Amino acid sequence: MPIISNLAGIRQLFINNVYPIQEVYDKAHMEAEAPAHVENSELTADWPEHGQVEFRNYSMRFTAKQDRALADVSLQIKSGERIGVVGRTGAGKTSLSLGLFRVIEAESGSILIDGVDIAQVGLHDLRSRLGIVSQDPALFHGTLRFNLDPLQRHCDRELWEAVEAGGIVEMVECSRGRHDPERGCCLGRFVECGGRNFSAGQRQLICLCRLLVSRRQVIVLDEATANIDSETDSLIRRVVQRDFRHSTVITIAHRLESVLDSDRIVVMDNGRVVELGPPKELASNHNGLFSQLLAAQKQREKHQQQ
Ligand SMILES: Nc1ncnc2c1ncn2[C@@H]1O[C@H](COP(=O)(O)OP(=O)(O)OP(=O)(O)O)[C@@H](O)[C@H]1O
Numbered sequence: 392m393p394i395i396s397n398l399a400g401i402r403q404l405f406i407n408n409v410y411p412i413q414e415v416y417d418k419a420h421m422e423a424e425a426p427a428h429v430e431n432s433e434l435t436a437d438w439p440e441h442g443q444v445e446f447r448n449y450s451m452r453f454t455a456k457q458d459r460a461l462a463d464v465s466l467q468i469k470s471g472e473r474i475g476v477v478g479r480t481g482a483g484k485t486s487l488s489l490g491l492f493r494v495i496e497a498e499s500g501s502i503l504i505d506g507v508d509i510a511q512v513g514l515h516d517l518r519s520r521l522g523i524v525s526q527d528p529a530l531f532h533g534t535l536r537f538n539l540d541p542l543q544r545h546c547d548r549e550l551w552e553a554v555e556a557g558g559i560v561e562m563v564e565c566s567r568g569r570h571d572p573e574r575g576c577c578l579g580r581f582v583e584c585g586g587r588n589f590s591a592g593q594r595q596l597i598c599l600c601r602l603l604v605s606r607r608q609v610i611v612l613d614e615a616t617a618n619i620d621s622e623t624d625s626l627i628r629r630v631v632q633r634d635f636r637h638s639t640v641i642t643i644a645h646r647l648e649s650v651l652d653s654d655r656i657v658v659m660d661n662g663r664v665v666e667l668g669p670p671k672e673l674a675s676n677h678n679g680l681f682s683q684l685l686a687a688q689k690q691r692e693k694h695q696q697q
Pocket residue numbers: 453454457460478479480481482483484485486487645
Protein backbone atom coordinates (compact mmCIF):
# COMPACT_ATOMS: atom_id res chain seq x y z
CA MET A 392 0.00 0.00 0.00
CA PRO A 393 1.25 3.50 -0.71
CA ILE A 394 2.63 5.16 2.38
CA ILE A 395 3.14 8.91 2.42
CA SER A 396 5.00 10.69 5.18
CA ASN A 397 3.92 13.42 7.57
CA LEU A 398 3.69 17.09 6.63
CA ALA A 399 7.45 17.64 6.45
CA GLY A 400 7.70 14.67 4.14
CA ILE A 401 4.77 15.90 2.05
CA ARG A 402 6.41 19.27 1.65
CA GLN A 403 9.60 17.53 0.60
CA LEU A 404 7.70 15.50 -1.99
CA PHE A 405 6.29 18.70 -3.38
CA ILE A 406 9.66 20.43 -3.29
CA ASN A 407 11.03 17.54 -5.28
CA ASN A 408 7.98 17.50 -7.53
CA VAL A 409 7.40 13.82 -7.07
CA TYR A 410 3.70 14.57 -6.97
CA PRO A 411 1.52 17.63 -7.52
CA ILE A 412 0.48 18.92 -4.13
CA GLN A 413 -3.22 18.02 -4.29
CA GLU A 414 -2.43 14.42 -5.08
CA VAL A 415 0.10 14.33 -2.26
CA TYR A 416 -2.45 15.62 0.25
CA ASP A 417 -5.13 13.22 -1.00
CA LYS A 418 -2.80 10.28 -0.61
CA ALA A 419 -1.50 11.50 2.73
CA HIS A 420 -5.02 11.59 4.16
CA MET A 421 -5.69 8.08 2.95
CA GLU A 422 -2.57 6.35 4.14
CA ALA A 423 -0.50 5.69 7.23
CA GLU A 424 2.72 7.60 7.63
CA ALA A 425 6.33 6.54 7.74
CA PRO A 426 8.64 8.73 9.86
CA ALA A 427 10.25 11.76 8.23
CA HIS A 428 13.42 11.27 10.27
CA VAL A 429 14.82 8.19 11.94
CA GLU A 430 16.41 8.58 15.36
CA ASN A 431 20.01 7.38 15.65
CA SER A 432 20.23 7.14 11.89
CA GLU A 433 23.81 6.62 10.81
CA LEU A 434 23.42 8.68 7.69
CA THR A 435 26.42 10.85 7.00
CA ALA A 436 25.89 14.51 6.08
CA ASP A 437 27.08 13.90 2.51
CA TRP A 438 25.05 10.70 1.84
CA PRO A 439 24.77 9.65 -0.92
CA GLU A 440 28.32 10.67 -1.71
CA HIS A 441 28.81 8.29 -4.66
CA GLY A 442 25.30 7.69 -5.97
CA GLN A 443 25.39 3.91 -6.39
CA VAL A 444 21.84 2.60 -6.56
CA GLU A 445 20.92 -1.04 -6.16
CA PHE A 446 17.49 -2.66 -6.48
CA ARG A 447 17.77 -6.04 -4.75
CA ASN A 448 14.96 -8.51 -5.56
CA TYR A 449 12.61 -5.54 -5.24
CA SER A 450 8.84 -5.96 -5.65
CA MET A 451 5.96 -3.56 -5.07
CA ARG A 452 2.28 -3.16 -5.90
CA PHE A 453 -0.06 -0.19 -5.79
CA THR A 454 -2.98 -1.94 -4.12
CA ALA A 455 -3.51 -5.40 -2.67
CA LYS A 456 -5.96 -6.21 -5.47
CA GLN A 457 -3.56 -5.36 -8.27
CA ASP A 458 -0.70 -7.35 -9.73
CA ARG A 459 2.79 -6.34 -8.77
CA ALA A 460 3.89 -3.20 -10.63
CA LEU A 461 7.50 -4.29 -10.06
CA ALA A 462 8.37 -7.96 -9.70
CA ASP A 463 11.70 -9.12 -8.32
CA VAL A 464 13.74 -6.32 -9.86
CA SER A 465 17.51 -6.63 -9.40
CA LEU A 466 19.61 -3.86 -10.82
CA GLN A 467 22.96 -2.32 -9.91
CA ILE A 468 23.62 1.25 -11.04
CA LYS A 469 27.17 2.56 -10.73
CA SER A 470 28.24 5.92 -9.44
CA GLY A 471 27.91 8.60 -12.14
CA GLU A 472 26.24 6.22 -14.57
CA ARG A 473 23.65 7.40 -17.13
CA ILE A 474 20.79 4.92 -17.16
CA GLY A 475 17.85 5.03 -19.54
CA VAL A 476 14.68 3.15 -18.56
CA VAL A 477 12.43 2.13 -21.45
CA GLY A 478 9.47 -0.16 -22.03
CA ARG A 479 5.91 -0.20 -23.30
CA THR A 480 3.26 1.80 -21.51
CA GLY A 481 2.47 0.28 -18.09
CA ALA A 482 5.76 -1.68 -18.06
CA GLY A 483 6.81 -0.28 -14.67
CA LYS A 484 9.19 2.54 -15.61
CA THR A 485 7.67 5.23 -13.36
CA SER A 486 7.18 2.65 -10.61
CA LEU A 487 10.98 2.44 -10.30
CA SER A 488 11.14 6.10 -9.31
CA LEU A 489 8.11 5.79 -6.99
CA GLY A 490 9.98 2.98 -5.25
CA LEU A 491 13.19 4.97 -5.04
CA PHE A 492 11.43 7.91 -3.36
CA ARG A 493 9.31 5.53 -1.27
CA VAL A 494 6.07 7.00 -2.53
CA ILE A 495 5.12 3.34 -2.66
CA GLU A 496 6.75 1.02 -0.11
CA ALA A 497 8.42 -2.26 -1.00
CA GLU A 498 6.41 -5.44 -0.80
CA SER A 499 9.65 -7.42 -0.64
CA GLY A 500 13.31 -6.88 -1.40
CA SER A 501 15.15 -3.61 -0.92
CA ILE A 502 16.74 -0.57 -2.53
CA LEU A 503 20.21 0.45 -1.42
CA ILE A 504 21.86 3.77 -2.12
CA ASP A 505 25.60 3.77 -1.44
CA GLY A 506 24.99 0.58 0.52
CA VAL A 507 22.30 2.11 2.79
CA ASP A 508 18.89 0.40 2.75
CA ILE A 509 16.47 3.27 2.05
CA ALA A 510 13.78 1.57 4.15
CA GLN A 511 15.93 2.47 7.19
CA VAL A 512 16.15 6.16 6.26
CA GLY A 513 13.56 8.79 7.26
CA LEU A 514 11.38 9.87 4.33
CA HIS A 515 12.38 13.50 4.58
CA ASP A 516 16.06 12.54 4.80
CA LEU A 517 15.72 10.27 1.78
CA ARG A 518 13.81 12.66 -0.45
CA SER A 519 15.88 15.69 0.45
CA ARG A 520 19.03 13.88 -0.73
CA LEU A 521 17.68 12.76 -4.12
CA GLY A 522 16.58 14.86 -7.06
CA ILE A 523 13.72 14.39 -9.49
CA VAL A 524 12.30 16.26 -12.43
CA SER A 525 8.89 14.70 -12.83
CA GLN A 526 6.72 14.51 -15.96
CA ASP A 527 4.48 17.42 -15.13
CA PRO A 528 6.02 19.26 -12.21
CA ALA A 529 4.07 21.73 -10.12
CA LEU A 530 5.63 24.93 -8.82
CA PHE A 531 5.01 26.92 -5.67
CA HIS A 532 2.84 30.02 -5.65
CA GLY A 533 5.40 32.78 -5.08
CA THR A 534 8.50 34.10 -6.76
CA LEU A 535 10.89 32.33 -9.06
CA ARG A 536 13.53 32.82 -6.38
CA PHE A 537 11.44 30.90 -3.85
CA ASN A 538 10.86 28.14 -6.39
CA LEU A 539 14.57 27.78 -7.06
CA ASP A 540 15.53 27.83 -3.40
CA PRO A 541 12.51 27.02 -1.17
CA LEU A 542 14.66 26.56 1.92
CA GLN A 543 16.44 29.87 1.28
CA ARG A 544 19.95 28.55 1.60
CA HIS A 545 21.57 30.19 -1.42
CA CYS A 546 22.61 33.68 -2.44
CA ASP A 547 21.45 35.49 -5.59
CA ARG A 548 24.75 34.83 -7.38
CA GLU A 549 24.28 31.05 -7.00
CA LEU A 550 20.70 31.29 -8.24
CA TRP A 551 21.75 33.38 -11.25
CA GLU A 552 24.42 30.80 -12.11
CA ALA A 553 21.75 28.10 -12.09
CA VAL A 554 19.35 30.22 -14.16
CA GLU A 555 22.10 30.74 -16.74
CA ALA A 556 23.29 27.13 -16.75
CA GLY A 557 19.70 25.94 -17.01
CA GLY A 558 19.09 28.18 -20.00
CA ILE A 559 16.04 29.93 -18.52
CA VAL A 560 17.31 33.51 -18.59
CA GLU A 561 14.92 34.52 -21.38
CA MET A 562 12.06 32.79 -19.66
CA VAL A 563 12.39 34.89 -16.53
CA GLU A 564 12.35 38.23 -18.31
CA CYS A 565 9.90 40.54 -16.57
CA SER A 566 9.36 44.14 -15.66
CA ARG A 567 8.69 43.81 -11.94
CA GLY A 568 10.54 42.45 -8.92
CA ARG A 569 14.25 42.57 -8.29
CA HIS A 570 15.47 43.50 -11.71
CA ASP A 571 18.93 42.74 -12.96
CA PRO A 572 19.68 45.34 -15.64
CA GLU A 573 22.57 43.35 -17.07
CA ARG A 574 20.41 40.35 -17.74
CA GLY A 575 17.08 42.12 -18.22
CA CYS A 576 15.24 39.68 -16.00
CA CYS A 577 14.53 39.05 -12.33
CA LEU A 578 14.33 36.37 -9.71
CA GLY A 579 11.17 38.02 -8.40
CA ARG A 580 9.09 36.89 -11.37
CA PHE A 581 5.72 35.79 -10.11
CA VAL A 582 4.84 32.11 -10.26
CA GLU A 583 1.15 31.26 -10.06
CA CYS A 584 -0.12 28.37 -7.95
CA GLY A 585 1.21 25.11 -9.42
CA GLY A 586 3.17 27.11 -12.01
CA ARG A 587 0.12 27.62 -14.26
CA ASN A 588 1.77 30.59 -15.97
CA PHE A 589 4.57 28.33 -17.27
CA SER A 590 4.43 25.50 -19.77
CA ALA A 591 5.23 21.90 -18.73
CA GLY A 592 8.64 22.18 -20.41
CA GLN A 593 9.40 25.47 -18.67
CA ARG A 594 8.38 23.98 -15.33
CA GLN A 595 10.72 21.05 -15.96
CA LEU A 596 13.55 23.47 -16.69
CA ILE A 597 12.86 25.43 -13.50
CA CYS A 598 12.96 22.15 -11.53
CA LEU A 599 16.22 21.28 -13.21
CA CYS A 600 17.61 24.67 -12.14
CA ARG A 601 16.44 23.93 -8.60
CA LEU A 602 18.55 20.76 -8.70
CA LEU A 603 21.48 22.75 -10.08
CA VAL A 604 21.19 25.00 -7.04
CA SER A 605 21.00 22.22 -4.48
CA ARG A 606 23.30 19.67 -6.22
CA ARG A 607 22.21 16.03 -5.88
CA GLN A 608 24.26 12.93 -6.53
CA VAL A 609 21.28 10.85 -7.69
CA ILE A 610 18.82 12.34 -10.16
CA VAL A 611 15.69 10.90 -11.73
CA LEU A 612 14.46 12.50 -14.91
CA ASP A 613 10.92 11.39 -15.72
CA GLU A 614 10.58 12.54 -19.29
CA ALA A 615 7.42 14.44 -20.13
CA THR A 616 5.11 12.43 -22.36
CA ALA A 617 3.45 15.41 -23.99
CA ASN A 618 3.41 19.22 -24.08
CA ILE A 619 7.12 19.52 -24.50
CA ASP A 620 8.70 20.84 -27.67
CA SER A 621 11.83 19.24 -29.05
CA GLU A 622 13.90 22.39 -28.37
CA THR A 623 13.10 22.30 -24.63
CA ASP A 624 13.61 18.55 -24.63
CA SER A 625 17.12 18.85 -26.07
CA LEU A 626 17.92 21.78 -23.76
CA ILE A 627 17.04 19.61 -20.76
CA ARG A 628 19.25 16.82 -22.10
CA ARG A 629 22.15 19.22 -22.72
CA VAL A 630 21.94 20.62 -19.19
CA VAL A 631 21.86 17.13 -17.68
CA GLN A 632 24.79 16.01 -19.84
CA ARG A 633 26.95 19.01 -18.99
CA ASP A 634 26.01 20.03 -15.44
CA PHE A 635 25.18 16.67 -13.88
CA ARG A 636 28.09 14.76 -15.37
CA HIS A 637 29.24 13.61 -11.92
CA SER A 638 25.76 12.56 -10.79
CA THR A 639 24.02 9.26 -11.34
CA VAL A 640 21.17 10.05 -13.74
CA ILE A 641 18.22 7.71 -14.24
CA THR A 642 16.08 8.83 -17.17
CA ILE A 643 12.62 7.32 -17.49
CA ALA A 644 12.16 7.63 -21.21
CA HIS A 645 8.99 7.74 -23.21
CA ARG A 646 10.95 8.57 -26.37
CA LEU A 647 13.78 6.19 -27.14
CA GLU A 648 16.02 8.82 -28.72
CA SER A 649 16.29 10.56 -25.33
CA VAL A 650 18.35 7.70 -23.94
CA LEU A 651 20.32 6.37 -26.89
CA ASP A 652 23.43 8.09 -25.52
CA SER A 653 23.04 6.48 -22.05
CA ASP A 654 25.74 4.23 -20.63
CA ARG A 655 23.17 1.46 -20.23
CA ILE A 656 19.51 0.90 -20.95
CA VAL A 657 17.11 -0.96 -18.70
CA VAL A 658 14.24 -2.49 -20.64
CA MET A 659 11.14 -3.11 -18.51
CA ASP A 660 8.28 -5.42 -19.37
CA ASN A 661 5.39 -6.34 -17.12
CA GLY A 662 7.20 -5.07 -14.01
CA ARG A 663 10.42 -6.96 -14.74
CA VAL A 664 13.83 -6.04 -16.09
CA VAL A 665 14.03 -8.05 -19.30
CA GLU A 666 17.11 -6.52 -20.91
CA LEU A 667 20.04 -4.52 -19.59
CA GLY A 668 23.09 -3.24 -21.42
CA PRO A 669 24.63 -0.51 -23.57
CA PRO A 670 22.19 0.79 -26.23
CA LYS A 671 24.26 -0.47 -29.19
CA GLU A 672 24.55 -3.93 -27.70
CA LEU A 673 20.79 -4.15 -27.09
CA ALA A 674 20.01 -2.76 -30.54
CA SER A 675 22.16 -5.46 -32.16
CA ASN A 676 20.02 -8.20 -30.60
CA HIS A 677 17.35 -8.35 -33.29
CA ASN A 678 15.10 -10.65 -31.27
CA GLY A 679 15.18 -8.42 -28.21
CA LEU A 680 12.44 -6.11 -26.93
CA PHE A 681 14.65 -3.03 -27.28
CA SER A 682 15.06 -3.75 -31.01
CA GLN A 683 11.30 -4.20 -31.31
CA LEU A 684 10.68 -0.88 -29.57
CA LEU A 685 13.18 0.83 -31.88
CA ALA A 686 11.54 -0.72 -34.97
CA ALA A 687 8.06 0.30 -33.77
CA GLN A 688 9.26 3.85 -33.20
CA LYS A 689 10.81 4.06 -36.69
CA GLN A 690 7.52 2.82 -38.12
CA ARG A 691 5.58 5.50 -36.24
CA GLU A 692 7.95 8.22 -37.45
CA LYS A 693 7.57 6.99 -41.04
CA HIS A 694 3.77 7.18 -40.77
CA GLN A 695 3.96 10.70 -39.31
CA GLN A 696 6.12 11.89 -42.23
CA GLN A 697 3.67 10.54 -44.82
N1 LIG B 1 -1.46 5.34 -9.30
C1 LIG B 1 -1.61 4.06 -9.65
N2 LIG B 1 -2.53 3.30 -9.03
C2 LIG B 1 -2.69 1.99 -9.37
N3 LIG B 1 -1.96 1.37 -10.31
C3 LIG B 1 -1.04 2.07 -10.97
C4 LIG B 1 -0.82 3.45 -10.67
N4 LIG B 1 0.17 3.90 -11.47
C5 LIG B 1 0.54 2.87 -12.23
N5 LIG B 1 -0.17 1.76 -11.93
C6 LIG B 1 -0.03 0.43 -12.55
O1 LIG B 1 1.29 -0.05 -12.29
C7 LIG B 1 1.83 -0.66 -13.45
C8 LIG B 1 3.13 0.03 -13.85
O2 LIG B 1 2.83 1.39 -14.18
P1 LIG B 1 3.95 2.49 -14.46
O3 LIG B 1 3.28 3.83 -14.40
O4 LIG B 1 5.11 2.25 -13.60
O5 LIG B 1 4.32 2.14 -15.98
P2 LIG B 1 5.13 3.01 -17.02
O6 LIG B 1 6.03 2.05 -17.71
O7 LIG B 1 5.77 4.19 -16.36
O8 LIG B 1 3.99 3.47 -18.01
P3 LIG B 1 3.84 4.80 -18.89
O9 LIG B 1 4.87 4.71 -19.97
O10 LIG B 1 2.46 4.68 -19.44
O11 LIG B 1 4.02 5.98 -17.99
C9 LIG B 1 0.76 -0.58 -14.53
O12 LIG B 1 0.06 -1.81 -14.54
C10 LIG B 1 -0.15 0.52 -14.06
O13 LIG B 1 -1.48 0.30 -14.46
